[in-house]
Every structure is written in C-alpha cells, then in structure tokens.
Amino acid sequence: MTLPLLTEPSCVNDDGSWCQLVYGWTGNQWLAQYSELLVAKPLYIVLIFIAAFLLRYLVHRTINRLTRGNGTTPKLLRPLKERRGEMASDLLSERRLQRARTIGSVLKSLASFLIFGLAVIYVLQVLNVQIAPVLASAGVLGVAVAFGAQNLVRDFLSGMFMLVEDQYGVGDVVDLGEASGTVESVGLRVTTLRDINGTVWYVRNGEILRVGNSSQGFAVAVVDFPISHTSDVEKAIEVAGKVATEAAGREPLSTDVLEPPEMLGINQITADTITLRLTTKVRPGRQWAVQRRLRAEIKRAYDDEAISPPYPNGRPSWPSSPAQP
Numbered sequence: 001m002t003l004p005l006l007t008e009p010s011c012v013n014d015d016g017s018w019c020q021l022v023y024g025w026t027g028n029q030w031l032a033q034y035s036e037l038l039v040a041k042p043l044y045i046v047l048i049f050i051a052a053f054l055l056r057y058l059v060h061r062t063i064n065r066l067t068r069g070n071g072t073t074p075k076l077l078r079p080l081k082e083r084r085g086e087m088a089s090d091l092l093s094e095r096r097l098q099r100a101r102t103i104g105s106v107l108k109s110l111a112s113f114l115i116f117g118l119a120v121i122y123v124l125q126v127l128n129v130q131i132a133p134v135l136a137s138a139g140v141l142g143v144a145v146a147f148g149a150q151n152l153v154r155d156f157l158s159g160m161f162m163l164v165e166d167q168y169g170v171g172d173v174v175d176l177g178e179a180s181g182t183v184e185s186v187g188l189r190v191t192t193l194r195d196i197n198g199t200v201w202y203v204r205n206g207e208i209l210r211v212g213n214s215s216q217g218f219a220v221a222v223v224d225f226p227i228s229h230t231s232d233v234e235k236a237i238e239v240a241g242k243v244a245t246e247a248a249g250r251e252p253l254s255t256d257v258l259e260p261p262e263m264l265g266i267n268q269i270t271a272d273t274i275t276l277r278l279t280t281k282v283r284p285g286r287q288w289a290v291q292r293r294l295r296a297e298i299k300r301a302y303d304d305e306a307i308s309p310p311y312p313n314g315r316p317s318w319p320s321s322p323a324q325p
Contacts, residue, residue, distance in 0.1 A: 041126050041127065044126045045123050045126055045127075048119050048122050048123055048126070049119055049123075051119075052115050052116055052118075052119035055115050056111065056112055056115050056116070059108075059111045059115070060108050060111065060112075063104050063107050063108050063111070064104065066100075066104070067100040067101060067103070067104035068100075102159075102163055102186065102187065102188060103163055103164075106160065106188065151204075151206060152189070154206035155188070155189045155190070155204050155205045155206035155207075156188050156189060156205075157206075158205040158206045158208065159186075159187060159188035159189060159205040160188065162186070162191075162205060162208075163186070163188075167211050167213065168183055168186070168191075168211060168213050168215075168216075169183065169186060170183055170184065170185065170186060171183060171215065171285075172213055172214070172215040172216070172284075172285075173213075173214040173215050173284075173285050174193070174211055174212060174213050174214065174215070175211070175212035175214075176191070176193065176203050176208050176210075176211060176212075177208070177209060177210060178201075178203070178207075179193050179195065179201035179203055180193070180195060180212075181193040181194050181195035181196065181199075181201065182194050182195075184200070187205075188205070189204065189205060190202050190203065190204055190205065191203045191205060191208070214284060214285060214287070215284035215285045216284060217284065218258055218281050218282065218283065218284055219281075219282050219283070219284045219285065219286065219287040220279055220280070220281055220282070220287060221279065221280050221281075221282050221286075221287040221288075221290040221291045221294065222277065222278075222279050222287075222291065223244070223277070223278045223279070223291050223294045223295060223298070224267060224275050224276070224277050225240065225275070225276055225278075225295065225298055225299075225302075226273035226274065226275045226276075226309060226310050227273065227274050227275075227276065227302075227307060227308065227309060227310065228273065228274070228308045228309060228310045229273075229274060229310075230308065231274070231307050231308050232307070233266065233274060233276075235305065235307065236276060236302070236307050237263055237265055237276060239298075239301050239302065239305050239307065240263060240276060240278055240298050240301070240302075241261065241263035241278070243297050243298055243301040244261040244263070244278055244280070244294050244297070244298065245260055245261055247293065247294060247297045248260060248261055248280060248294075252293070253290060253293055253294075255283075256282050256283050256286040256289065256290055257280055257281070257282050257290060258280075258281045258282055258283065259280060259281040260280070261278055261279070261280035261294070262278065262279050262280065263276075263278050264276075264277045264278060264279060265277070272310050273310040278294070278298075280294075
C-alpha cells in the first residue's frame with residue numbers, strides 16, 4: 001500500500017508546470033502537489049493588485065497634471081465651455097481651480113473604481129469563481145442601491161452637468177429660486193450661497209430647476225428716478241443724461257462702467273409721479289454699486305437745478321369743497 005505524497009507526484013512530468021518547478025526547487029512532494037494553490041494563484045493575485053496600483057497611480061498623476069493650472073487655464077478645462085466675462089482675476093482663478101479640482105476628483109474616483117473593479121474580476125477568475133452569477137448579483141445590488149439613493153444620484157449628475165457647462169462658479173451672484181446670493185463653494189452634491197444678510201444657504205444641486213446668474217459676461221445697471229408732474233421733463237432728462245455720462249467717465253465708476261449710459265426717457269407715468277429711466281452696461285456684479293452712485297449724482301444735480309421730486313413737502317392738500325347753502 002502506497003502512502004499519499006510519498007512518491008513523486010505525476011504533475012512533475014508536466015513541462016513548464018508550477019509543480020515541476022517547485023519540486024525542482026524544494027524536492028518537497030506535498031508542496032509540489034499543491035503548488036498551483038499555494039504558490040501560483042497567490043502570486044498571480046499579488047501581481048494583479050500591483051499592476052492595478054501602478055495603473056491607478058499613473059492615471060491619478062495624469063489627472064493631477066491636467067487639473068493643475070499654475071496661473072493658467074488647466075488643460076482639462078480647455079475643451080470645456082467657460083463663461084468668464086469681466087470677472088476679477090482672483091475670482092476667476094479660484095473658480096477655475098475649484099472646477100478643475102472637483103472634476104478631477106470625480107475622474108480619479110471613477111478611475112479607481114474601474115481599475116480595482118477589473119482587478120477583482122481577474123482575481124475571481126484566478127480563483128476559478130464563476131463571474132456571471134457574481135456580476136448578476138452585483139447588478140441587482142447596484143439597482144437597489146441606486147433606487148434607494150436616487151436623490152443622491154440626481155444631485156451628483158446635476159452637479160456634474162453644472163460643472164461641465166459652467167453655469168456658475170465661486171464669486172458669482174446667482175438666483176437659484178429658493179435662495180439667492182454670492183456663491184461661496186460648488187460641489188457635486190451641494191452649492192453654498194451667502195445672501196445679502198449674511199445667511200449661508202446650502203442648496204442641493206438636484207433641486208435647482210433654474211439658475212439666474214448676474215455675473216456672466218456683463219450686467220446692466222438700471223436707474224429709475226421719479227420727478228413731479230410740475231417738473232420740466234425735457235430738462236430733467238437732459239440733466240440726468242449729462243450727469244450720468246460725466247460720472248461714468250471718472251473714478252470710481254470708470255472702472256466698472258463698460259459703455260456710456262443711455263437715457264431711455266419716461267418709463268412710467270402715474271397719478272403721483274413721472275418716472276425716468278437710465279441704463280448702462282457694467283462689469284458683472286457691479287450693477288448695484290453703480291446704481292447707488294448714479295442715483296446720488298442725479299439727486300445732487302436735481303437739487304442744484306431745482307427739479308422737484310414728487311411731493312417734496314408731503315402730499316398736496318386738496319382744496320376743500322365749498323360750503324353748502
């Protein structure tokens with residue numbers, strides 16, 4: 001009767017096999033018999049993960065190089081649409097940096113998921129595990145998770161489209177429906193705003209149905225100023241246009257005003273007032289400061305020219321009805 005593993009295993013005769021190689025190195029029959037399980041497969045698995053880590057490192061390094069701006073537009077953003085307008089250079093740099101960083105983070109996460117996912121599949125094949133049932137189970141689990149986290153998925157996808165299309169960025173003044181203010185940070189799930197009162201709003205990207213951006217390209221400063229019905233309208237229009245043009249040509253408005261002011265004339269007539277309107281194209285986000293400055297200049301000129309606002313001394317007192325006999 002022959003005891004197991006006391007004779008030379010038959011696999012030793014297989015040229016190029018691990019069994020032959022291990023038996024030649026060690027002379028150990030048991031180790032040679034199970035060399036495929038104890039040596040070959042662990043070595044294959046280690047090599048697969050080493051290759052996966054090296055590939056992940058190279059991909060991440062490439063993404064980092066594409067998202068690094070060094071004072072210029074990152075290479076990753078050059079093919080994408082960008083609405084810079086007249087934005088200040090520091091805000092534009094921060095906007096580019098955050099946009100590139102966010103897109104780069106998504107690409108790196110996606111690359112890691114795909115690389116390690118393929119590595120796990122190869123490991124299962126090395127271990128002789130049937131891949132089809134595993135993939136089917138993973139697909140069912142993925143559908144269940146996606147259904148349960150559909151709001152999160154919607155926020156994520158909306159954030160991706162928002163970044164790719166450059167709908168808004170850090171420093172923009174936007175109206176998102178429920179909240180409006182200056183954008184402080186942009187993420188894949190949440191956009192952070194600070195309104196005029198200093199309140200910070202966190203808006204989920206999936207809940208944003210419309211975006212009103214006041215900081216893209218240019219803005220328009222609209223100045224309405226009422227005068228009384230007894231005022232000389234033609235003189236009021238002439239004075240307002242002249243004062244606005246002169247104010248727009250000197251500091252501090254000259255750096256914000258892009259085109260000379262345009263006097264539109266009478267905008268509205270009511271029983272109490274005549275409202276004149278003036279507009280001018282300005283740098284994005286500077287329309288409110290320009291409006292306040294022009295109102296002050298026009299008010300000062302109207303006082304000098306004796307152009308009266310409506311009811312400067314209160315509402316007029318209507319004459320009383322004659323006494324009845």
